[in-house]
Amino acid sequence: MPLSVIKPVTEALSRAIGVPVSLLASAPAAVRREIMAATVQHGLGTVETQINYHRYLATRYDASRDSVVVLGPYRRPIDNQSDVATLDPDAEGRAIAALHAASVGFRQAIENERSRLNLASQLEVVSRSVLAVTSELELNTVLRRIVDLAAELAGARYAALGIPGPDGELTSFLTSGMTEAEEGRIGHPPRGRGILGLLLAEPRTIRLVDLSTHPASVGFPPNHPPMRSFLGVPIVARGHVLGNLYLTEKRFGGEFTDEDARLVELLARHAAVAIENARLYSAIELQQERLRTIIDQLPEAILLLEPGPEEEVTMANSQASELLGWAITTPISVDEFLSRNPRFDADGTPVERYGIPMVRSLLDGETVARHELRLLRPNGDEITILVNSTPLRDSTGMVSGAVVVFQDISQIKDAEQLKDDFLSLVSHELRTPLTTIQGGATMLLRDWSALDAESRHAFLSDIASESRRLASLIENMVQLSNIRAGRHPLETEPTLVRSLVQHSVDAERQLAEDRAFSTSSEPGLMLDADPDWIDQVLRNLIHNAVKYTPAGLPIEVLARARGEWVEFAVRDYGPGIDEDDLPLVFERFHRAASARRSNAPGMGLGLYLARVVVEAHGGRIWIERPEDGGLRVVFIIPALTGDEPD
Incomplete structure (x- = not known):
């Protein structure tokens, strides 16, 4: 008990009675020993003792060893003369009464102080518990914290948190105080019947000395630990039961008190807020994940930018990484982001930072629509992108971010x-x-x-x-139009290669009677192919050879077996083709430089159509450049095993 409470009282008593009043701790050692022995024997009452011919009154105001108030020394009128104060019987009676009243006051003050300290301790525990629960946003972690803290607050050996489903039965049951092995031996968790069902039926606090004696009790399953004392507290938010706290087996063999119930009820109120926050957070997380998935599946590249001391790209979908040619890890500063892909206008002029649409939207709040830029990828490829950028504004109208949507329009261009x-x-x-x-x-x-x-x-x-x-x-x-529109599907049939080659060569020979043709076709080769399309491929290749081969030089047409394939080849002795043209010769409308130099007629469709038809048959076509000049176009088609028909 603090001296700030005791000292003013003892000083006031001393002045009123005229005899020193103090705590036992401040008395001389010999006096302390005698008075301590006397007060121990008499408990909390007032005792009178005589030490060295001086009288003392002492009252114990608390059970602790030194909690004694001492009045004295004094003498009665019948005692020997001394220099201490004299109290007649009336004064001594008043002193005893005053000392008793002081001890009662001290005792009450101590009880109040203890209650205050106990309440402060409980409030500290509750505060820590509330902070621990509300600081979490992951639902399972929140529920686990709640059940553990409830057991700590109420001093329970076992605790559980049951979460009811739409049908009123428990769909989740988290425990505290039991090991996984113990839970496993019990078997399936409860569904919410018996005592547990009382809180589901009527959400109010239930406190029982022995739950096994309650009429609603249905007993325990095998291997369940024994339980007697019980405290059940619902977790309610806006009239809906979010869960129920079940606590059993008050430690040290007691029963749960009203104070335990109040503490757990206080925790339950904060737990309800924490559960709702966690569920809301989970719902937001789910929606954000769905949004991220949707954004990632969009064909357009999308960026989210946010302002600050250093403007940052805080979100980029997978299409943005694919389009820009490098893996974007967010957050990344806008300057670092822009440095990875130099940007140019249509005329090739580098675009300054403040001319880039995303920067204009983020810093100036400008909406930029359908802005074309040329962009350089890290691998050296250059693409043309179409950019749309718009600012995001908060409730005050200030720019709080920017959204950028862009797409590769290189193919369109x-x-x-x-x-x-x-x-x-x-x-x-x-x-x-x-x-x-x-x-x-x-x-x-x-x-x-x-x-x-x-x-x-x-x-x-x-x-x-x-x-x-x-x-x-x-x-x-x-x-070309039919192929692109899908109006001419393949109609395959067993086809004799020798007849197919001869037919194609004869058709072109009639158009070029002054040219020499050399044909070689292995007998017995068969294809499962569309003969009209393969004939068209051969005629296109032979026609090109005729077009570029000078008069007097032969055109060679070959068909032979090559493993599981049939290989066709058309060889000419014309000007050949430049190395730079090889990757492009099978593209639409592409004409090699040698063809343009010779002013030979053509639209650049023959080789493109040949590639499309050959690949549709599961084959492959390529160009070879013989050392003695000219050009050799080769393609392969899967062979059909079988005998040559008669």
């Missing part, structure tokens, strides 16, 4: 260029034969009688030749 090239090529390639046909036909109509037979034959030959050329161009364009 290439397609636009390809379209332009195609239109230019078509107009040129169609105009040339049409001009020849129109001019020859006009001359024949106008001057037929004036022309000799040789001139007429020349004009008619030109018309026929250019008509065939025009028909070939149109046929290739029609085939």
Whole structure:
């Protein structure tokens, strides 16, 4: 008990009675021993003792050893004369009464102090418990903390937290105080019947001295530890039961008190908030994960930027990493992000930092729509991107971030260029034969009688030749359109290779009677193929060879077995092809530099169509450059085993 409470009282008593009043601890040693022995024998009452011819009154105000108030020394009138104060019987009676009243006051003060300290200790435990529960956001961790803290607060040996489902039965049951092995021996967790079901039926605190004697008790399953004392407290939020705390076996053999119930109820109120927060957090996490999944599946690249001392990219979907050519790990500063991919305008001028759409949106709050940029990837590839960027604003209108959406439009730009090239090529390639046909036909109509037979034959030959050329161009364009539209699927059948090669060569020989053809085809080779399409491939390759081979040089056509494949090859002795053109020769509308230099007619479709048809048959096509010049186009198709038909 603090001296600040006792000292003013003892001083006041001393002045009122005229005899010193003090605590036992401040008395001389001999006096302390005598008074301590006397008060131990008499308990909490007031005792009178005489030491060295002086009288003392002593009262114990608490059970602790030194909690004694001493009045004295004094003498009675009948005692020998001394220099101490004299108390007659009335004064001594008043002194005894005053000393008793003081001890009662001291005792009450001590009880109050103990209650205060106990309450402070409990509040500290509750405060720590509340902080521990509410600082967690992961639901399972929150529930585990709640059940452990409830056991600690109430001094329970066992505790459990039951979570009810929509049907009113317990769907989750977390325990404290039992090992996993002990839980395993018990078997399935309870569903919420018996005593546990009381809280499910009526959410109110239940305190029992012996739960086995309650009418609702249904006993325990085998291997369950014995339990007697019980405290059940519901966890309620906005009228809905979120769970129930079950505590059993008060430590040291007692029963749960009202104070235990109040502490656990206080914890339950905070636990309800913590559970709701954790569930809300889990729901938000789930929604964010769903949103991240959706954003990751979008074909467009998406970035989220946030301002600050150093502007940062805080979110990037997988398409952004794929498009930019490097793995983006967020958060990353905007400057570092921009440094990985230099940006240029359409004319090749580098774009400064403050001209980039994302920076304009983040710093200036500007919305940028359909802005084209050229961007350099780390591997050296250059792509064209279309950027849309918009600021995000808070409730005050201040920019709190920016969203950037961009996509690779390189193929679109290439397609636009390809379209332009195609239109230019078509107009040129169609105009040339049409001009020849129109001019020859006009001359024949106008001057037929004036022309000799040789001139007429020349004009008619030109018309026929250019008509065939025009028909070939149109046929290739029609085939290209059919392939891209899926209107000409393969119709495979067993096909004899030798007959197929001979038919293709004969068809082209009629159009180039002045050329020498050399054919070699192994007998017995069979394909499961579309003969019309393979014939078209061979004719395109032979036609190209005729077009680029000078007069007098042969065109070689080969078909032979190559393991499980049939290999076709068409060889010419023309100008060949440059190394730089090899990766592009099978692309649409691509014409090699050597073809452009020779001014040979063509649209760059023959090899493209050949590749598409060969790959559709499960084969492969490539270009070889023989050392003695010219070009060798080779393709392979899976062979069909079987005998050659008669």
